[in-house]
Structure formats: structure tokens, C-alpha cells
Amino acid sequence: MIIAIIDFEVLPESRLCLLTALQPLLAEARNFGGNLGYRAFMDSENNAHIGIMHEWETLEHFRAYASSDLFSRMGQILRPAMTVPPVSRRLQSENLEEVRG
Numbered sequence: 502m503i504i505a506i507i508d509f510e511v512l513p514e515s516r517l518c519l520l521t522a523l524q525p526l527l528a529e530a531r532n533f534g535g536n537l538g539y540r541a542f543m544d545s546e547n548n549a550h551i552g553i554m555h556e557w558e559t560l561e562h563f564r565a566y567a568s569s570d571l572f573s574r575m576g577q578i579l580r581p582a583m584t585v586p587p588v589s590r591r592l593q594s595e596n597l598e599e600v601r602g
Contacts, residue, residue: 502556502557502559502593502594502595502596503556503557503558503559503560503562503563503591503592503593504536504555504556504557504591504592504593504594505554505555505556505557505589505590505591505592506552506553506554506589506590507552507553507554507564507587507588507589508550508551508552508562508587508588508589509516509537509551509579509583509585509586509587509588510547510549510550510551510583510584510585511548511549511551511582511583511584512549512579512582512584513548514539514542515551515582517543517549518540518542518549519551519578519579519582522578523541523575523578524573525591526571526574526575526578527539527541529539529571529573530555530566532564532569533562533565533566533569533571533587534565535557535558535562535563535566535584536556536558536562537556537558537561537563538554538555538556538559539553539555539556540553540554540555541553541561543569543583549584550594558561563591587590587599
């Protein structure tokens, strides 16, 4: 499994509007082949921070997404709003256990 975590900052007053504008693209990303989860979230301690975490079945699925039109469209919305360059971490992980309830 591939996990990507992206952290960046925007103007605090634009954060909620930006996340709202992303909602249709997040739904599209969740339906992208090989996607296991895609979340955007606000930081409760830093009102300028936005985090995005997405999970992929394989590196090939992640690379297909990263070279897609969808990825480009997300960047067109996000990058102009960023006040600092993003920090992106890409991790390879093994799911040891999934506990529900």
C-alpha cells in the first residue's frame, strides 16, 4: 500500500472555501482505480494548515493518479492558494490489521 501525506498552509480565511471547492475532486479521487481512501482535513491547532492523506493499493495506482488530469486539476486549485510550499511524504506500508468496532 502507498500512503501520501501532504501538508500545506493557506490564508486562514480561505481554508474552508478551498476545502469546499475541492469536494467534487475528492469524490472523483476516491473513485480512481486503486484508491483506498482520500481525505482532506483542517488542523485544529493551526487555522492556516490543510492536510491531505490518500492511500493506494499499489505504487502503479499512485503513479497513474499522479500523472492524471485529476491530479493536475487539484493542483490548479490548491497551488495558487498555498502560502508556503507543500511538504509531501510518500510512504510504502503494509496493513497489519484492520479493527472495526
